[in-house]
Amino acid sequence: MSVFKRIYKFIASMRFAIALLVVLAVACSVGSLVTQGQSYDWYAQRYSERTAALILALGLDDAFHSAWFIAITGFLCLNLTLCNLTRLPRLIRLAKAEGRPEGALKDPGDVSAANIADPRAVFARLRMPAPIACQTEDGREALFASKHRAGLWGAWVCHLGILLLILGFGLGQMTQEQYAVYGVPGDVKPIGDTGRMLQIDDFTVGLRDDDTVEQYTAKITVYDMNADGAPSQSAEIRVNQPATLFGMKFYQNSTGWAGKVNIAKDGEPLQEAVICAGEYLPVADKPELVVVLNAFYPDYRFVPGEGPSTASGQLNHPAWLYSVYYQGQVLGMNALMADEELTIDEYTVTFTDPQSYTLISVKRDRFTPLALVGGLVTMLGLLLAFYVQPARAWAIRQDDGGWTVHGRCRKGGAIWREDFERAAGTASNEE
Amino acid sequence: MLQIENTLFTIVMLLYFAAMLLYFAFIAVKKDGVAKVAIGLQAAGLALHTAALICRGIGAGRLPLTNQYEFATSFAWGLCLVSLIFVLRFKFPVLGAFASPVTFLIIGYAAMQSKEVRSLMPALRSNWLGFHVSTAIIAYGAFGVSFVLGVIFLLRDRMRNSGFLDQHIPNREKLDVIAYRSVSLGLLFLTFTIVTGAIWAERAWGSYWSWDPKETWSLVTWIIYAAYLHLRLRRGWQGRAAAIFAVVGFACVIFTYIGVNTFLPGVHSYA
Numbered sequence: 001m002s003v004f005k006r007i008y009k010f011i012a013s014m015r016f017a018i019a020l021l022v023v024l025a026v027a028c029s030v031g032s033l034v035t036q037g038q039s040y041d042w043y044a045q046r047y048s049e050r051t052a053a054l055i056l057a058l059g060l061d062d063a064f065h066s067a068w069f070i071a072i073t074g075f076l077c078l079n080l081t082l083c084n085l086t087r088l089p090r091l092i093r094l095a096k097a098e099g100r101p102e103g104a105l106k107d108p109g110d111v112s113a114a115n116i117a118d119p120r121a122v123f124a125r126l127r128m129p130a131p132i133a134c135q136t137e138d139g140r141e142a143l144f145a146s147k148h149r150a151g152l153w154g155a156w157v158c159h160l161g162i163l164l165l166i167l168g169f170g171l172g173q174m175t176q177e178q179y180a181v182y183g184v185p186g187d188v189k190p191i192g193d194t195g196r197m198l199q200i201d202d203f204t205v206g207l208r209d210d211d212t213v214e215q216y217t218a219k220i221t222v223y224d225m226n227a228d229g230a231p232s233q234s235a236e237i238r239v240n241q242p243a244t245l246f247g248m249k250f251y252q253n254s255t256g257w258a259g260k261v262n263i264a265k266d267g268e269p270l271q272e273a274v275i276c277a278g279e280y281l282p283v284a285d286k287p288e289l290v291v292v293l294n295a296f297y298p299d300y301r302f303v304p305g306e307g308p309s310t311a312s313g314q315l316n317h318p319a320w321l322y323s324v325y326y327q328g329q330v331l332g333m334n335a336l337m338a339d340e341e342l343t344i345d346e347y348t349v350t351f352t353d354p355q356s357y358t359l360i361s362v363k364r365d366r367f368t369p370l371a372l373v374g375g376l377v378t379m380l381g382l383l384l385a386f387y388v389q390p391a392r393a394w395a396i397r398q399d400d401g402g403w404t405v406h407g408r409c410r411k412g413g414a415i416w417r418e419d420f421e422r423a424a425g426t427a428s429n430e431e
Numbered sequence: 432m433l434q435i436e437n438t439l440f441t442i443v444m445l446l447y448f449a450a451m452l453l454y455f456a457f458i459a460v461k462k463d464g465v466a467k468v469a470i471g472l473q474a475a476g477l478a479l480h481t482a483a484l485i486c487r488g489i490g491a492g493r494l495p496l497t498n499q500y501e502f503a504t505s506f507a508w509g510l511c512l513v514s515l516i517f518v519l520r521f522k523f524p525v526l527g528a529f530a531s532p533v534t535f536l537i538i539g540y541a542a543m544q545s546k547e548v549r550s551l552m553p554a555l556r557s558n559w560l561g562f563h564v565s566t567a568i569i570a571y572g573a574f575g576v577s578f579v580l581g582v583i584f585l586l587r588d589r590m591r592n593s594g595f596l597d598q599h600i601p602n603r604e605k606l607d608v609i610a611y612r613s614v615s616l617g618l619l620f621l622t623f624t625i626v627t628g629a630i631w632a633e634r635a636w637g638s639y640w641s642w643d644p645k646e647t648w649s650l651v652t653w654i655i656y657a658a659y660l661h662l663r664l665r666r667g668w669q670g671r672a673a674a675i676f677a678v679v680g681f682a683c684v685i686f687t688y689i690g691v692n693t694f695l696p697g698v699h700s701y702a
């Protein structure tokens with residue numbers, strides 16, 4: 001055998017498949033045990049500097065997108081493809097032969113029983129279809145039945161499904177577009193660089209009697225600014241109920257607090273804006289002065305040692321946690337109660353009208369259906385492989401008028417042999 | 432309803448405990464009649480366990496499959512169900528004797544969890560959750576049975592041959608086929624679990640696979656059992672090596688179930 005052919009055989013072999021599966025399992029567990037996506041400093045503090053360097057060098061901080069992980073998956077795909085291709089012609093031949101008596105009649109089978117008077121009854125007890133009458137090469141009368149030939153395709157179909165699944169997932173990862181848009185009702189914001197605008201028409205947080213959240217509901221309208229007249233499409237989205245508009249899928253992702261900031265200068269109103277927690281607002285006539293809304297607590301409490309938190313979701317004791325920056329330096333950070341105001345030189349800042357903002361994620365992945373089909377095909381393959389077990393039974397008339405019945409079931413093993421013996425009435429422990 | 436569930440749960444624990452003792456007695460005194468009573472108690476426990484789960488479902492107004500207690504008690508139910516089916520299908524009460532302590536441990540773990548009924552966060556309010564978790568219960572139950580079969584397989588080699596064992600523990604070849612049946616049942620249902628979970632994640636979070644630790648570990652489990660299936664197809668690897676894989680696979684199941692929640696935070700940490 002040439003070296004080339006030997007390499008090919010190895011890559012298409014099941015031995016290689018098992019090795020790859022084990023390596024993949026180890027790779028996945030390593031990826032889940034090392035916290036993903038952290039910085040060198042984070043790892044150095046958590047483990048040690050040497051470990052941190054090793055983690056970054058091996059790409060363990062982003063294991064599932066690392067070159068070695070993709071290489072293992074790639075080899076698995078190659079292996080599966082070659083294995084399925086090599087086996088296809090053999091499988092077609094086998095599936096054809098499985099339904100015909102010729103091969104079987106020469107074969108002793110996995111199990112057999114002699115001196116059977118009524119072979120058809122044995123076939124029936126084995127739940128085989130009605131047998132066809134045929135002849136052996138030496139002219140004896142014979143019966144043959146086969147069932148569940150589709151099961152032969154189980155592993156092949158399962159492997160195909162896995163390939164489609166990996167393909168769909170991989171292509172999706174490479175081509176998907178993902179955006180996040182957040183805001184309060186009335187906001188109109190661009191969706192990345194898609195040329196589409198997202199308008200938040202309404203957002204409600206449905207609470208149960210016990211104060212827990214039942215559902216987040218956002219009403220949205222999307223405008224396609226690329227098209228003439230900017231056509232629009234609207235939908236209502238909830239957690240677990242996304243909507244598709246202009247080919248993109250919109251998900252109600254999460255929520256947080258927002259509020260209105262009023263800034264006055266020397267007692268005269270200067271500016272007003274709604275900002276979400278985490279956002280900042282530069283002062284209109286002095287942009288190097290910046291107000292940041294860090295957080296909002298509807299029912300503020302301060303527990304020494306734990307810091308600020310909220311006692312409930314009700315607006316019982318609202319407080320705004322803010323910080324102020326001047327030329328990039330922190331000037332101060334504090335909590336402001338509802339009726340308090342913050343004074344910085346000639347400016348006074350107040351926060352009012354707490355409301356919930358919504359975070360909507362927007363996604364387009366054209367290959368999700370492919371991955372879904374892959375998953376469904378995999379399930380079909382497994383069902384075929386495990387629960388549609390191909391079986392054959394045949395009977396040959398002997399000189400004394402009795403029959404010898406034979407059976408074969410590739411995956412039935414000892415259990416099929418027992419079933420067979422029971423059906424043929426030759427079971428050793430027959431009661 | 433929840434009161435009834437509480438009472439039923441206690442009775443179920445007692446029944447499972449009694450079934451376990453009787454199974455042990457069966458092995459000690461080697462009388463088939465004892466095994467029959469043990470199987471009867473297990474079946475009675477299973478019936479009441481089903482009733483308890485239904486009561487909880489009615490009491491909570493939703494499927495009882497959403498927190499650590501509910502999942503643990505359902506896991507015990509799944510293991511009890513699958514092991515009973517295998518005991519009856521293969522006339523194999525020794526399997527019951529080995530499976531009953533595992534079932535009892537899991538329901539004991541359930542008893543230690545908080546039984547409080549909490550309202551569901553919006554992400555959990557989905558029909559896919561029902562499919563996702565109920566298929567997981569069957570998968571875990573089936574893997575529990577393959578673990579027990581693996582242990583029996585490995586112990587069988589060490590036990591002195593006796594008429595009782597030969598009569599009540601199938602030979603190596605048959606044990607291997609029974610273990611294969613339970614692994615294939617488990618793998619099929621684990622595949623359903625992962626696919627329905629992915630569909631649900633896509634609807635709830637906008638991403639059907641995000642390498643969350645629980646997802647990753649269910650994939651690791653899935654891969655281990657896939658490797659088991661291929662090993663079995665290789666000559667010489669059936670039996671012992673496959674049995675070891677079945678034991679390791681179940682260790683992964685348990686880690687996915689309990690370990691991930693404890694050690695690796697992620698979106699699944701609530702269940």
Ligand code: HEM
Pocket residue numbers: 012013014015017021076079080083152154155156158159162382385386411657660661664
């Ligand atoms: C994640 C990966 C894989 C999964 C889930 C998988 C699944 C399966 C299943 C369920 C079976 C049927 C087993 C049985 O009926 O007992 C099977 C058989 C088989 N697999 Fe895979 N497989 C995978 C990867 C591979 C790879 C990479 C190869 C490449 C060589 C391979 C080669 C085979 C062969 C040769 C069989 C025997 C087919 C038969 O008996 O008809 N598998 N596989």
